[in-house]
Amino acid sequence: MIEIQHLKKSFGSHHVLKDVNLNIEDGKVTSILGGSGSGKSTLIKCMIRLLDCDGGKIVVNGRDISRVKDPFRLAAVRRHFGYLFQEGALFDSMTVGENVSFGLKYLTEVPVQQYEAIVKEKLAMVGLKPSVAALNPSELSGGMRKRVSLARVLAVSPKCILYDEPTTGLDPIMSDIISDLILDMKKKIGVTSVVITHDMHSAFKISDYIAFLHEGTIMMYGTPEEFRKTDNPYVRQFVDGSSQGPIKMKLMKE
Ligand SMILES: Nc1ncnc2c1ncn2[C@@H]1O[C@H](COP(=O)(O)OP(=O)(O)OP(=O)(O)O)[C@@H](O)[C@H]1O
Ligand SMILES: [Mg+2]
Numbered sequence: 001m002i003e004i005q006h007l008k009k010s011f012g013s014h015h016v017l018k019d020v021n022l023n024i025e026d027g028k029v030t031s032i033l034g035g036s037g038s039g040k041s042t043l044i045k046c047m048i049r050l051l052d053c054d055g056g057k058i059v060v061n062g063r064d065i066s067r068v069k070d071p072f073r074l075a076a077v078r079r080h081f082g083y084l085f086q087e088g089a090l091f092d093s094m095t096v097g098e099n100v101s102f103g104l105k106y107l108t109e110v111p112v113q114q115y116e117a118i119v120k121e122k123l124a125m126v127g128l129k130p131s132v133a134a135l136n137p138s139e140l141s142g143g144m145r146k147r148v149s150l151a152r153v154l155a156v157s158p159k160c161i162l163y164d165e166p167t168t169g170l171d172p173i174m175s176d177i178i179s180d181l182i183l184d185m186k187k188k189i190g191v192t193s194v195v196i197t198h199d200m201h202s203a204f205k206i207s208d209y210i211a212f213l214h215e216g217t218i219m220m221y222g223t224p225e226e227f228r229k230t231d232n233p234y235v236r237q238f239v240d241g242s243s244q245g246p247i248k249m250k251l252m253k254e
Contacts, residue, residue, distance in 0.1 A: 001026050002047070002160065002192070007056035007066075009042055016042050018216030020056070024160070029186055029193040031203045033238060034213035035247060040196040041086060043213065044162045047194075048081045049074060079107050082158035084149050086165050086196075090137040096123075096148050097133030103156040122151040125188075126181060143174035150181060160192040161185065167199045175199060179206050200239055204228070212238065214247075 002024040009017040016039040024030050034040050045051040047058055049065065058066040065077045090099050100122055101115040110118065120130045126147040137145060146166055153161055163182065167175035179202045185191050197203050203210055204224045212220040212227075212235050220227070220235050227239060237245030 003057070003059040004043075004047070005057040005059065007043070007046060007058065008054045009039070009046055009051065010054055015216055017046070017053070020213070020216070020218055022211050022218050022221065024192060024194055025209065026192050027186065027190045028208035029182060029195060029206050030209045030211060031195045031197055031207040032211050032213055033197065033200075033203060035238070036198075038213050039216065040213055041164055044083070044164060044194060044196060048083050048162060049077055050083075075107070079156065080159050082153035082156065082161040084146075084153055084161065084163045084166055086168070090140075090145060090148060090152075092137050094137075095133065096135050096137065096140070099137065099148060100133070100152045100155050103152060107156050118155055119151075122154045123148075125154055125184075126151045127177070143170050143177070146170065146178055147181070150178075150185075154185070154189075157189075158191065160194065163193065163195040163197075165196055165198065167197065167202050172201075175202060176205075178202075182206050200241070 004020055004022045007017050007020040020043060032040050032043065042051060046053045049068070053066050056066065057064045060077070060080060068074050068077055091102065094102070097119045100119045104110045104115055104118065119133050123130060123132055128144065128147055128151065132144070132148070137148070140148060166182065167178050170178065182193055182195060183206055186193060195206065207224050210222060210224060210227050211218045214234055220230065220232055227235060230236060233246050237247050
């Protein structure tokens with residue numbers, strides 16, 4: 001289990017995470033919902049230590065990882081997590097195969113001779129043929145890019161995968177295929193998943209638990225069923241996707 005306790009993170013005077021408390025259960029899918037700019041990506045970047053938090057704790061297997069400085073221990077923390085970037089973030093100058101084996105080189109002791117077999121196995125896990133390994137990222141569709149990104153994460157066998165908006169920008173069918181893949185990973189390898197999403201259909205389908213991030217704290221945590229039934233007006237507005245309700249969006253006028 002991962003325990004996030006009283007987590008705080010500001011950018012200058014902008015207090016993005018004010019007091020976030022959340023337990024991530026082992027082997028389950030926890031989705032994080034929240035408006036644009038509410039701090040969802042910031043939260044998972046703090047978890048993987050791409051960002052340093054300003055206060056609070058992130059306890060993984062009984063140890064607070066939020067202040068680890070030692071590079072070896074930090075590498076171990078990062079190995080625990082696989083991170084699927086919001087932007088996909090494949091290296092355009094490398095083939096798909098090189099992208100998928102990238103983490104093996106930097107994060108594991110796996111001998112080079114085994115890379116090809118691992119690439120093939122991980123591509124198969126996300127439903128891609130071995131021939132895709134020779135393609136360049138620029139030759140892939142959006143859905144294939146997401147799947148390749150997932151294969152790259154799977155290659156290093158993380159205990160917990162953090163997905164930042166895995167279905168954004170995909171058509172409804174491809175979104176559903178990605179949702180199925182997330183469930184598949186849970187069933188086949190028992191991985192713990194944290195999924196940031198705006199996609200309510202996907203959230204209801206894949207989640208064991210949902211956390212709603214609002215104004216720097218977790219305003220509601222519960223099962224999909226509890227979210228469907230809730231009369232919390234903030235959550236209701238989000239779940240129903242309505243412009244009318246207590247949540248005021250900050251719109252920028254250019
Ligand atoms: N490195 C940074 N420096 C300064 N401000 C930042 C930085 N990263 C994020 N922010 C600010 O923190 C707030 C939260 O950003 P974050 O990316 O975590 O939101 P989000 O919930 O992931 O939004 P979205 O749904 O649009 O991806 C935003 O106002 C953003 O401008
Ligand atoms: Mg984000």
